[in-house]
Amino acid sequence: MRALGIVGWSGSGKTTLITALLPILRARGLSVSTIKHVHSGFDMDRSGKDSFRHREAGAHEVMVVAANRWALLHEVAGPEPSLNDLLLRLTEVDLVLVEGFKSYPFSKIEVHRPSFGKPPIWPDEKDILAVATDEALSDCDRVVLPLNRPDRIANWVLRLISWQRGRLARP
Secondary structure (H helix, E strand, O other): OOEEEEEOOOOOOHHHHHHHHHHHHHHOOOOEEEEEOOOOOOOOOOOOOHHHHHHHOOOOEEEEEEOOEEEEEEOOOOOOOOHHHHHHHOOOOOEEEEEOOOOOOOOEEEEEOHHHOOOOOHHHOOOEEEEEEOOOOOOOOOEEEEOOOHHHHHHHHHHHHHHHOOOOOOO
């Protein structure tokens, strides 16, 4: 499946960008899923709920199902799964937006806000194809996208997908 990473420092606006891009890409006819990587643990379950009790009792996987949604909670006993392993678990879509996995080798956009005071990631990461920013970047050798214009970022993403399919010149 085609995956595009959205990377940047914590608090830079990665989630905000993804949630702005999703309705635009969907309105343009793409089916889109997301994967979000977190560095610390998380729990979607709550103590006292039946599914939590199933996991606490030792279930390897617990599926929670309702008429309009289902979720699979999988306990990992070994190393963290790779992005490829996770992509294989998703239903086929046109694009998967991946928040995080910045060191994994795949195409990415960096969300970079110079006023945030953190150094850019793109100089050391060759897979970052574009930088979405809210300020001018005179020293950037990548495509620079206007962070506050998700419609223009979506246009670039669509050109990237077309280029990867071999239809257009590289964006």
